[in-house]
Amino acid sequence: MASRSMGLASLRRRHWLKHLKKSEAFRKVILGSLGIFSFLLVWQFLSMAGVFRLPTPLTVLTETWDLIIAPFYQGSGTDVGLGWQILTSLRRVAIGFSLAAMIGVGLGMLIGSSRALYDAVDPILQVLRPVPPLAWLPIALAALRDNEPAAIFVIFITAIWPIIINTIVGVQQIPKDYKNVARVLRLSRKDYFLNILVPATVPYVFTGLRIGIGLSWLAIVAAEMLIGGVGIGFFIWDAWNSSLISEIIVAVIYVGIVGLVLDRSVAFVGRLLSHGEEVHS
Structure with a gap:
């Protein structure tokens, strides 16, 4: 009985995640967050490598907190x-x-x-x-x-x-x-x-x-x-x-x-x- 309840809960959770992934708002939030994170990561790397003579994102946050x-x-x-x-x-x-x-x-x-x-x-x-x-x-x-x-x-x-x-x-x-x-x-x-x-x-x-x-x-x-x-x-x-x-x-x-x-x-x-x-x- 307990395993059946757990199976139903897992099925509902998968159904909810599937529905959420189809949501346009969810897709925009996830992809937008990934885009921002990637941009900050590239900025951090290029600044640390000396390609750009700009402070890194972490430095900017620290200096302007x-x-x-x-x-x-x-x-x-x-x-x-x-x-x-x-x-x-x-x-x-x-x-x-x-x-x-x-x-x-x-x-x-x-x-x-x-x-x-x-x-x-x-x-x-x-x-x-x-x-x-x-x-x-x-x-x-x-x-x-x-x-x-x-x-x-x-x-x-x-x-x-x-x-x-x-x-x-x-x-x-x-x-x-x-x-x-x-x-x-x-x-x-x-x-x-x-x-x-x-x-x-x-x-x-x-x-x-x-x-x-x-x-x-x-x-x-x-x-x-x-x-x-x-x-x-x-x-x-x-x-x-x-x-x-x-x-x-x-x-x-x-x-x-x-x-x-x-x-x-x-x-x-x-x-x-x-x-x-x-x-x-």
């Missing part, structure tokens, strides 16, 4: 923990990106709805879109005469182009049948906007927003290296000037994690508003 466990340390001036540095950068990104989202979506819908306006504005968009974010910083400093609004302007001008362009594409991709139905039903401009234009362009808009938030986070880190003060970009530059390579590595990891969270958050909201429809790349 106090920094990691006290992210909201509050000192004087710019001497604050990584948590405050990241929050300061996120605040700048939130302001600049929000302005870019509101203005960019509105302009994109307006331009995409008018062929004549699109033809007039498209050359300007194509010329300004490839300009690197940091190229705008001297112009912003000259115009605004202050580091803080200049950094926010760099975020705004960096994020707005993909938002405008993707919104324009979304408006222009609305099927003609939708427009014909709107004419037959004699929908008002308000009803056309709310019931046809907005639902049809949501996936495109959120593609632009995802690109914009990624570029915003990239731009603020670079801009803060030049404007100084509190912020994750300045923290990295200040650590470089002090030859604190381990702190730079930890900060870069934090930057990557925050960037991933921002991207996935925008994508999640986009899927909710588009009823699960994938955004367009």
Whole structure:
């Protein structure tokens, strides 16, 4: 009787493990963990062998342990923990990106709805879109005469182009049948906007927003290296000037994690508003 119970328990355990292995989440966790472990192992080996003149992962962890466990340390001036540095950068990104989202979506819908306006504005968009974010910083400093609004302007001008362009594409991709139905039903401009234009362009808009938030986070880190003060970009530059390579590595990891969270958050909201429809790349 006891052996039969043990056999049933073993069978259930094997069935559970088999089911778990088929799980996509389980597979991602296991493979992701293996990937990270392999990366750290290669890094450790190359650093110990002298191929890379970088501290090993264990050295980085040892040298930055106090920094990691006290992210909201509050000192004087710019001497604050990584948590405050990241929050300061996120605040700048939130302001600049929000302005870019509101203005960019509105302009994109307006331009995409008018062929004549699109033809007039498209050359300007194509010329300004490839300009690197940091190229705008001297112009912003000259115009605004202050580091803080200049950094926010760099975020705004960096994020707005993909938002405008993707919104324009979304408006222009609305099927003609939708427009014909709107004419037959004699929908008002308000009803056309709310019931046809907005639902049809949501996936495109959120593609632009995802690109914009990624570029915003990239731009603020670079801009803060030049404007100084509190912020994750300045923290990295200040650590470089002090030859604190381990702190730079930890900060870069934090930057990557925050960037991933921002991207996935925008994508999640986009899927909710588009009823699960994938955004367009």
